[in-house]
Amino acid sequence: MILEIKKYPDEVLRQKSHPIDTITDEIKELASNMAETMYNAPGYGIAAPQVGVSKRLLVVDDSLGSDPARLMKIVNPVIVESSGELFEEEGCLSIPGEYELVKRFSNVTVQYTDIDGKECLIEVEGLLSRIFQHEIDHLDGHLFIDDITMLQRDRIKKSIKNRIKVGDYNVTETD
Numbered sequence: 001m002i003l004e005i006k007k008y009p010d011e012v013l014r015q016k017s018h019p020i021d022t023i024t025d026e027i028k029e030l031a032s033n034m035a036e037t038m039y040n041a042p043g044y045g046i047a048a049p050q051v052g053v054s055k056r057l058l059v060v061d062d063s064l065g066s067d068p069a070r071l072m073k074i075v076n077p078v079i080v081e082s083s084g085e086l087f088e089e090e091g092c093l094s095i096p097g098e099y100e101l102v103k104r105f106s107n108v109t110v111q112y113t114d115i116d117g118k119e120c121l122i123e124v125e126g127l128l129s130r131i132f133q134h135e136i137d138h139l140d141g142h143l144f145i146d147d148i149t150m151l152q153r154d155r156i157k158k159s160i161k162n163r164i165k166v167g168d169y170n171v172t173e174t175d
């Protein structure tokens with residue numbers, strides 16, 4: 001099932017998500033629906049708060065669905081190591097149509113539980129590293145527009161305000 005993607009400035013995007021104690025059938029179904037929503041968008045990743053659920057769950061696929069084996073369903077991720085630097089353009093399904101250069105680590109090591117309950121450790125670089133950092137930020141109520149300059153942020157906020165005015169940007173809730 002394709003879920004509704006919450007758009008900035010919906011307040012659910014600013015909440016800190018809760019850890020998942022038990023991977024229930026409900027969590028598994030949520031992860032599957034999030035994957036379907038991500039492919040439909042399309043996007044490289046979706047975090048549960050983006051579909052209105054404050055839980056530490058992500059889906060990630062750096063192939064955008066062209067290689068089914070690349071889909072990862074990630075529970076309770078934590079970045080345990082990071083190094084290097086990347087400075088590339090980034091966007092977000094919750095802030096559609098807006099892109100800015102964002103500074104990230106080029107390499108991160110992420111500890112997480114997979115959807116079958118197995119403890120995992122993965123070292124990623126480049127695009128996948130950026131996706132993980134962006135999506136894990138969502139779990140802490142952090143958006144990519146928080147990491148850019150005030151000038152870049154003002155431009156995005158103005159653009160969104162104008163688009164809301166002409167009805168080109170739909171929000172369900174505002175802060």
Ligand code: NI
Pocket residue numbers: 091092093094134138
């Ligand atoms: Ni995002």
